[in-house]
Amino acid sequence: MTHLNPKALPNERGYYGPFGGAYIPEMLYPNVEELKTNYIPILESEKFQKDFHKLLKDYVGRPTPLYLAGNLSEMVGAKIYLKREDLCHTGAHKLNNVVGQALMAKHLGKKRIIAETGAGQHGVASATVCALLRLPCTVFMGSKDMARQKPNVMRMRMLGAEVIPVESGSKSLKDATNEAIRYWINNPSETHYIIGSTIGPHPYPDLVARLQSVISDEIAEQLQRQEGIDAPTHVVACAGGGSNAAGAFFRFIGNGKTILVGAEAAGEGVDSGLTAATIAKGTPGIIHGCKTLLMQTLDGQVEEAHSISAGLDYPGIGPMHAWLAKENLAQFVPVTDKEAMEGVKTLTRAEGIIPALETAHAITALFKINLKKEDIVVVNLSGRGDKDLDTYQEYFKNEEAQLNAV
């Protein structure tokens, strides 16, 4: 770790202000405790650092470019840089975390990896690294997400992972996470659960944020070189569970000069009842082992989230982000399905980059915040759109049909 911003870290019990902690049944206690005791010593060990950074460089393809998007800058009216996480091997930032956690699992002597996935990017990343490190891999994925992210299901299977369809509840990310946790309870020894975002019981949110913080470390270095500054005026990232946002924000949290912006999936609209805008609509409670904001009924039943984007279709958000919002250290902007689709078109035509549907929320957010010409904005381009081509084709076909009908 080149730089560990103390303001981005939870306390020793995993709390960011009132959010975080580890609300887990006794069955998970030994595994989570083992991780909690070992993660910092392992992360800080010379061997881990060497192996991790070597793989980030030669396998993931880091550092990813910080690209000055000229056409987009003109459209927005500010200087817009894109942090090209879409150019990571497997097409998204998710691989940073998986490489780190899989190396950690090896250090801990684990023999098997399990993972949950929404958009399939985390599942593909897990299957990929497991192929590389010769670890058997089981991925839990909601059946609704398997249908809307087909190419990723195929990739996982080609890579040798077992993909288990989850039929319970909303058949999406929340329930895939439930099933992964249940599997872990039933197979506690020798299994490491690689959570794909900054969610879950302590130490996961901190572990994932630290592994993703390589993104903002690189941004700082690249801006220094390209602009002669050590921090941008704004960082914009989409937030599902929050891992790419955590990584892009990490170094700049609480620095007093960078405005941090998270783009949340509003689905059909924040007040439509069909939304995944957790910061806007959530209340404090517990989901997947941590205290955070979540969308729930007055009786404390978790509500189903709704977003066209499988990776943001989650009724909770990481405890770090709940705290950033509470402390006004970051602002969160809701972006609807429809607006996100506009973001897809905008970036594709302006820069020749087809973004992932999740990422498109961040592009749209650029047009919803106040920006001045002098601002230097970094958008975390968390992933590429290959996995979403079916959805795009379907959506734009309908849109064309509607236009033709007028």
Added chain:
Amino acid sequence: MNPLQTLLARKKKNLLSLFFTAGFPYLESAEDIIAAAEEAGVDFLEVGMPYSDPLADGPVIQQSSTKAIANGMTIPLLFEQMAKIRGKYEIPLLLMGYLNPVLQYGTEKFFEKAAENGASGIILPDLPMDEYQEEYEQLFQKYNLSMIFLVTPQTSDERIKKIDSLSNAFIYVVSSAATTGKQQDFGQAQQDYFKRLQAMNLKSPMIAGFGIHNHQTLQQAWEGLNGAICGSAFLKKLEQNPTPKDAMAMLMKDLGLQ
């Protein structure tokens, strides 16, 4: 002493407890189940408060929870149902559920109402021991409720001793590393585990749950420990039979008690 503690002071062996989900299979089922269980000689009951995302539970309890929520079961309604039958039955009742609905109801109010409506104790599987000590222990004491902790085959001896020292009713012994409802017969691993626990000479009685579904598993829990808790197998009977009374009879037959 609360009614559960009184029971445990009197009866040390062959305890039988059942778990059911309030509001399943029908909204008003709790009283009928309590009546049937008391008549059948069950020692105490765990009343499940349904939750949308029960992480420690297998499909049977998950489905019963989904159904109960769809039927309209909530914590306020459960307290109403308990208030109506207060004093009518003697069988001790425990409330079991996940922490989030309790937080939304209001933690202190929950403890107050639980005690007021006749509960002896509470099982919150996702309330960790350190949080319990920091924030909840005084509430349990104030309202004379027992917190029931779980131990599993992976729980260290040191932690078991700590749990024993914090317990004032019994320790819930999870029979194997599993979510609820896995129904294999108990083998050597369970027997060794029960023996290890016995050899620790704990002050608390130990009652085994998870996987109790027939004569063999019940007898092994009774031989190795102080009692047994049967959940998923009972819920299945409740689903398959026209009344809780019939379900009770079928379960007792499976357990070899009738």
